[in-house]
Amino acid sequence: xxxxxxxxxxxxxxxxxxxxxxxxxxxxxxxxxxxxxxxxxxxxxxxxxxxxxxxxxxxxxxxxxxxxxxxxxxxxxxxxxxxxxxxxxxxxxxxxxxxxxxxxxxxxxxxxxxxxxxx
Amino acid sequence: xxxxxxxxxxxxxxxxxxxxxxxxxxxxxxxxxxxxxxxxxxxxxxxxxxxxxxxxxxxxxxxxxxxxxxxxxxxxxxxxxxxxxxxxxxxxxxxxxxxxxxxxxxxxxxxxxxxxxxxxxxxxxxxxxxxxxxxxxxxxxxxxxxxxxxxxxxxxxxxxxxxxxxxxxxxxxxxxxxxxxxxxxxxxxxxxxxxxxxxxxxxxxxxxxxxxxxxxxxxxxxxxxxxxxxxxxxxxxxxxxxxxxxxxxxxxxxxxxxxxxxxxxxxxxxxxxxxxxxxxxxxxxxxxxxxxxxxxxxxxxxxxxxxxxxxxxxxxxxxxxxxxxxxxxxxxxxxxxxxxxx
Numbered sequence: 001x002x003x004x005x006x007x008x009x010x011x012x013x014x015x016x017x018x019x020x021x022x023x024x025x026x027x028x029x030x031x032x033x034x035x036x037x038x039x040x041x042x043x044x045x046x047x048x049x050x051x052x053x054x055x056x057x058x059x060x061x062x063x064x065x066x067x068x069x070x071x072x073x074x075x076x077x078x079x080x081x082x083x084x085x086x087x088x089x090x091x092x093x094x095x096x097x098x099x100x101x102x103x104x105x106x107x108x109x110x111x112x113x114x115x116x117x118x119x
Numbered sequence: 120x121x122x123x124x125x126x127x128x129x130x131x132x133x134x135x136x137x138x139x140x141x142x143x144x145x146x147x148x149x150x151x152x153x154x155x156x157x158x159x160x161x162x163x164x165x166x167x168x169x170x171x172x173x174x175x176x177x178x179x180x181x182x183x184x185x186x187x188x189x190x191x192x193x194x195x196x197x198x199x200x201x202x203x204x205x206x207x208x209x210x211x212x213x214x215x216x217x218x219x220x221x222x223x224x225x226x227x228x229x230x231x232x233x234x235x236x237x238x239x240x241x242x243x244x245x246x247x248x249x250x251x252x253x254x255x256x257x258x259x260x261x262x263x264x265x266x267x268x269x270x271x272x273x274x275x276x277x278x279x280x281x282x283x284x285x286x287x288x289x290x291x292x293x294x295x296x297x298x299x300x301x302x303x304x305x306x307x308x309x310x311x312x313x314x315x316x317x318x319x320x321x322x323x324x325x326x327x328x329x330x331x332x333x334x335x336x337x338x339x340x341x342x343x344x345x346x347x348x349x350x351x352x353x354x355x356x357x358x359x360x361x362x363x364x365x366x367x368x369x370x371x372x373x374x375x376x377x378x379x380x381x382x383x384x385x386x387x388x389x390x391x392x393x394x395x396x397x398x399x400x401x402x403x404x405x406x407x408x409x410x411x412x413x414x415x416x417x418x419x420x421x422x423x424x425x426x427x428x429x430x431x432x433x434x435x436x437x438x439x440x441x442x443x444x445x446x447x448x449x450x451x452x453x454x455x456x457x458x459x460x461x
Contacts, residue, residue: 031149032149032150033153033154050175050178051150051176051177052147052150052178052179053177053185055146055147056182056186056188059139059186059189059190060189063189064122064124064125065124074149074153076156078149079149081142081145081146081149
């Protein structure tokens with residue numbers, strides 16, 4: 001795998017993980033499909049194809065203890081695995097959110113800088 | 120912390136052979152079904168609805184791989200696969216396997232043997248306290264290194280300012296009688312300061328005294344632990360006892376510690392004092408006192424550099440006491456010092 005490909009994937013996985021956490025935070029326990037739908041609605045192209053990539057991310061978050069899951073019956077009487085945010089996941093979300101905001105602020109300042117400001 | 124927990128879970132999955140295949144398949148089927156339903160509600164034909172749902176879900180195989188990578192530790196799992204494959208292949212060709220194993224065994228064995236020999240010689244410090252201060256001293260003549268004479272030692276020992284102790288020694292192979300059979304021993308004749316140079320004291324009894332270190336002085340001997348145990352009964356009453364070496368009677372004054380390593384003569388089991396006549400130095404240049412058969416080893420004073428010690432001895436060697444009016448220093452003669460490994 002080429003280095004830049006790997007990097008791109010990592011960034012996306014990280015972004016996706018954050019979106020999953022936020023979605024579960026806002027909407028409460030959801031099954032995988034509902035999480036995917038929600039992220040698709042909000043983010044558009046990031047998860048309109050390859051929605052299956054969500055499942056490895058869910059597993060990773062669960063192994064880290066940020067989310068937990070149980071089998072339950074879904075709204076249309078199908079068996080589905082429902083994911084919910086744990087307390088640790090909540091803390092993780094807060095931390096990640098702060099990180100994002102800080103990064104965003106820094107990047108924004110960089111874009112605002114004009115040549116004459118640096119003189 | 121999170122990474123640690125993930126690692127443990129992964130390790131547990133590998134150890135228990137846990138596979139989330141079923142879980143993943145069920146979840147993906149579920150996802151697929153829900154998407155298909157929704158597509159149909161949006162007005163697609165069932166076939167089209169399934170097709171679109173499958174497209175949206177993405178490549179099942181690559182997702183399964185990602186999922187597995189998340190579950191276990193791919194590196195270790197691949198390694199285990201490789202190992203299993205290797206074992207199968209090796210079992211299929213026993214002749215090749217045998218040759219390979221034999222070659223490897225020989226190679227590893229030889230390396231280990233060479234390393235065990237080289238390691239103590241080149242890498243480990245001498246087994247003595249402050250070993251870096253221990254030097255051996257040699258004569259050099261036209262580039263050739265040679266041993267020194269008693270006369271050299273005496274002059275260097277008396278006039279130097281840089282050594283705490285400077286000792287001469289020579290091999291000695293006395294025959295011990297008194298047991299069932301006579302035994303030839305390896306030993307050393309040494310100056311009284313020899314053990315002080317090495318920084319080791321006898322474990323039982325005492326060290327040589329300076330006063331004993333003279334021509335026809337008292338015949339005293341220090342034994343190795345090994346000799347004391349194996350040939351002389353290992354009795355603590357050995358101190359003060361008399362043993363017969365080469366027909367002469369020696370009083371045992373000490374026994375060295377069991378772990379004592381005598382690097383200059385590793386097989387030595389018995390030590391006594393040199394027996395040279397200081398008077399002969401001045402009268403007879405052809406005497407044994409001027410024969411070059413002594414090794415010399417010294418312990419430099421703390422804080423004194425090796426170079427300064429070498430310079431000190433060089434200066435003495437360049438200006439011999441004029442006890443011998445006819446003697447001139449041979450051209451090309453000088454002293455060489457060997458650094459102890461440290």
